[in-house]
Amino acid sequence: MSNAAGTLEVAGGATESRRAAIRAAGTGFSVGRMLAVTRKELRSYFAFPLVYVLSGVFLVLAGYYAYTDLVFFVTIAFARDIIQNYWQLLFSDIRLCLLLTLPFITMRLFAEERKLGTIELLYTYPLRDGEILGGKYLASVAIFIMMLALTMLYPVYIYSIHSFPLFPLSAGYLGLLLLGCAFIACGVFISSLCESQVMAGMGTITLLLFFWILNWNEAAFTNSWLALLRAFSLFDQFGSFAKGVIDLDHVTYFVFFIVFFLFLTQRSMEARKWTGRR
Amino acid sequence: MDRPALKNSPTAERRSIWLNYAVLLYTAIAFAAVLFVANAIISTGNIRWDLTPSKRFSLSEFDKRVLGGLTHNVKVMAFVRTEDPAYLDLADLLFQAAAFTPRLTYQVIDVNKAPGLSREYGVSSYGEVVVESQGRRRDFDNARSDELIPAILQVSSAANKHIYFTIGHGERDLFNSDRTLGYSQWRGLLEQNNYQIDNVSLFASGVPEDARVVVSLGPRKDFLPEELAALARYLDHGGHYIAIIDPYGSPALVEFLKKYYLDFIPQVVVDPAYRLTAGEILTTQIPLRSEENPMSRSMSAPAVFSLGRGVMITGAVGASAPDDLRIAQEDKFLSSSHESWASNDPNALTTGITEYQAGRDIKGPIPVASEIDFAPASNPHIPVQQMTRLVGIGSSAFASNQFIEMLGNRDLAVSLINELAGDEMLIASRERLNKNETAAFYINDQEARHMLIFGSVVEPAILFLIAITVMVRRRFFA
Numbered sequence: 001m002s003n004a005a006g007t008l009e010v011a012g013g014a015t016e017s018r019r020a021a022i023r024a025a026g027t028g029f030s031v032g033r034m035l036a037v038t039r040k041e042l043r044s045y046f047a048f049p050l051v052y053v054l055s056g057v058f059l060v061l062a063g064y065y066a067y068t069d070l071v072f073f074v075t076i077a078f079a080r081d082i083i084q085n086y087w088q089l090l091f092s093d094i095r096l097c098l099l100l101t102l103p104f105i106t107m108r109l110f111a112e113e114r115k116l117g118t119i120e121l122l123y124t125y126p127l128r129d130g131e132i133l134g135g136k137y138l139a140s141v142a143i144f145i146m147m148l149a150l151t152m153l154y155p156v157y158i159y160s161i162h163s164f165p166l167f168p169l170s171a172g173y174l175g176l177l178l179l180g181c182a183f184i185a186c187g188v189f190i191s192s193l194c195e196s197q198v199m200a201g202m203g204t205i206t207l208l209l210f211f212w213i214l215n216w217n218e219a220a221f222t223n224s225w226l227a228l229l230r231a232f233s234l235f236d237q238f239g240s241f242a243k244g245v246i247d248l249d250h251v252t253y254f255v256f257f258i259v260f261f262l263f264l265t266q267r268s269m270e271a272r273k274w275t276g277r278r
Numbered sequence: 279m280d281r282p283a284l285k286n287s288p289t290a291e292r293r294s295i296w297l298n299y300a301v302l303l304y305t306a307i308a309f310a311a312v313l314f315v316a317n318a319i320i321s322t323g324n325i326r327w328d329l330t331p332s333k334r335f336s337l338s339e340f341d342k343r344v345l346g347g348l349t350h351n352v353k354v355m356a357f358v359r360t361e362d363p364a365y366l367d368l369a370d371l372l373f374q375a376a377a378f379t380p381r382l383t384y385q386v387i388d389v390n391k392a393p394g395l396s397r398e399y400g401v402s403s404y405g406e407v408v409v410e411s412q413g414r415r416r417d418f419d420n421a422r423s424d425e426l427i428p429a430i431l432q433v434s435s436a437a438n439k440h441i442y443f444t445i446g447h448g449e450r451d452l453f454n455s456d457r458t459l460g461y462s463q464w465r466g467l468l469e470q471n472n473y474q475i476d477n478v479s480l481f482a483s484g485v486p487e488d489a490r491v492v493v494s495l496g497p498r499k500d501f502l503p504e505e506l507a508a509l510a511r512y513l514d515h516g517g518h519y520i521a522i523i524d525p526y527g528s529p530a531l532v533e534f535l536k537k538y539y540l541d542f543i544p545q546v547v548v549d550p551a552y553r554l555t556a557g558e559i560l561t562t563q564i565p566l567r568s569e570e571n572p573m574s575r576s577m578s579a580p581a582v583f584s585l586g587r588g589v590m591i592t593g594a595v596g597a598s599a600p601d602d603l604r605i606a607q608e609d610k611f612l613s614s615s616h617e618s619w620a621s622n623d624p625n626a627l628t629t630g631i632t633e634y635q636a637g638r639d640i641k642g643p644i645p646v647a648s649e650i651d652f653a654p655a656s657n658p659h660i661p662v663q664q665m666t667r668l669v670g671i672g673s674s675a676f677a678s679n680q681f682i683e684m685l686g687n688r689d690l691a692v693s694l695i696n697e698l699a700g701d702e703m704l705i706a707s708r709e710r711l712n713k714n715e716t717a718a719f720y721i722n723d724q725e726a727r728h729m730l731i732f733g734s735v736v737e738p739a740i741l742f743l744i745a746i747t748v749m750v751r752r753r754f755f756a
Contacts, residue, residue, distance in 0.1 A: 049749045
């Protein structure tokens with residue numbers, strides 16, 4: 001029997017014992033078990049320097065943009081219309097920082113475990129695939145929220161100098177939150193397919209870039225195709241949040257994007273049972 | 279759902295794997311399709327929460343009133359360059375307008391992809407928007423997407439609003455498109471607001487019956503007594519008149535207006551504190567604006583006047599004017615700054631250099647735009663629009679092609695006519711569009727650098743420090 005088939009048997013055996021264990025622990029999806037996975041993931045995140053370094057790099061970039069955009073706002077835009085000339089610009093720049101850093105947060109989720117061989121151990125726990133996935137996803141989102149919260153220094157600092165309307169800002173942050181969650185969902189999926197962390201990180205960036213540049217070359221498409229591609233572009237959907245507008249269809253787009261990639265990840269996790277992949 | 283482990287023969291195993299891949303693909307596509315359709319259904323609802331203070335990305339009450347009142351179909355064609363991100367705002371506005379009323383349909387056309395259609399519509403530049411209804415057409419620029427609703431109002435409205443400009447006294451020419459001396463841009467703006475612009479000779483025919491507003495734009499020669507009599511008759515019947523008179527222009531008209539308590543003083547206004555950057559003292563911003571008057575309230579920025587004269591109001595409310603009119607209300611709605619003065623120096627106009635001299639000059643602020651409204655003594659409580667309305671402006675240059683795009687001049691030039699013609703909806707629109715999200719504020723270099731240091735250095739440095747600590751602990755103490 002091939003090596004792959006051997007793995008298949010191990011995984012299959014593990015599935016049987018897991019199923020029995022889950023039955024013993026109680027039926028249905030358990031939030032408690034999912035949160036246990038989240039805690040375990042967070043512990044492992046904070047036990048290594050990677051998350052601190054990535055957050056630091058993210059803040060260096062975001063802080064630099066916050067400063068340069070502020071200079072633009074004061075000098076070129078004559079310090080008028082802070083929403084259009086500062087926050088809109090800054091949010092657009094921060095999304096680039098997220099594109100460059102979040103894939104490195106998600107790349108380790110499955111790929112690292114697969115490389116270290118701990119994935120089989122994880123699959124033998126009395127956990128459903130949904131609970132494992134939910135736990136890992138929530139842990140990444142928690143790290144991302146921490147990173148995003150650190151950027152709130154900029155509005156707090158500017159507000160201490162001069163007050164400005166806060167509601168449009170909250171729309172921008174909601175947009176960043178949804179965008180980041182979408183990036184993470186995409187990253188989790190790619191990580192579930194890869195054995196190499198580098199491949200997972202690069203693959204995620206590539207896929208997200210694809211969603212970004214989807215409609216860049218307007219000349220190549222008719223108007224109806226362009227409208228369709230715009231509807232699929234992650235980055236175009238973010239634009240209204242940055243302006244201070246929450247569009248229900250943009251919110252649902254992000255939610256559906258996240259749900260779709262988590263759905264694909266779960267299918268990918270299930271596929272190990274019939275592909276022989278770990 | 280968990281599936282049992284596969285333990286069949288290699289061939290059956292392969293077949294089973296392919297089958298599983300097919301099922302996986304099918305499931306993924308089906309799920310994506312369900313999500314796509316659900317998203318498409320939700321997006322047709324146009325449900326949004328505009329959190330900007332002035333709701334600038336949503337239809338205003340004014341917009342809804344105009345769109346809701348459409349009685350004829352309106353077609354909008356936006357000729358854009360799709361690579362230009364600025365067109366997205368226009369497309370968004372068109373989407374909202376079309377979602378609000380079935381009477382409006384629109385098409386966004388890429389000029390580069392549809393050169394034939396562009397040529398057919400006579401469109402030569404990117405960003406031009408054509409609004410059509412009932413065989414009428416109005417064009418405006420994409421950069422001015424705020425003009426969509428006024429353009430719709432214009433082509434859909436049956437009313438023909440006549441504005442007459444007096445001629446025969448060296449007045450400025452609204453049909454002259456000279457870059458500096460012409461006033462054609464003002465005429466274009468007024469036509470966009472659905473006004474029909476005509477010249478009128480008071481000597482030949484008097485003021486026509488259908489005149490909404492009569493304007494004298496920078497007359498230099500004197501009015502004849504017959505013309506002033508025609509003007510007096512017009513005012514007696516509740517006429518709305520705007521006198522825009524430059525320094526030393528048309529003394530007879532100035533004398534005539536004094537009877538109505540509007541005094542165009544001959545001195546030129548100088549305001550060194552508000553002159554344009556590195557510019558002369560005769561061309562200045564007008565910093566003081568009345569918030570009560572719709573004309574000045576709708577301005578997005580101060581006006582810029584060049585060679586302006588003061589326009590004083592010499593009567594109080596209740597003062598008696600010709601034809602038994604009484605002052606019902608008065609307002610000096612634009613004034614120069616407290617540091618300005620009206621100069622009696624004869625060299626001021628020719629050299630542009632003068633100093634304030636007590637006794638000779640009049641200390642500021644000097645009103646440069648004033649309004650007086652009169653009601654008949656027999657009926658003092660009539661609505662403002664039925665009153666005799668008189669507006670005096672001390673400089674014609676603000677509305678010229680050279681100056682009209684400067685700061686708030688465009689708003690003033692259009693709102694003047696809107697207000698006197700009784701088009702409050704158009705004024706309300708301008709006020710909404712010009713309302714700033716926040717007052718301008720300034721952050722100095724040091725404060726900006728603080729942000730750079732805290733945001734880009736201190737915060738990340740703390741995280742890098744933690745990373746180093748974790749690394750050292752793992753390496754040496756694990």
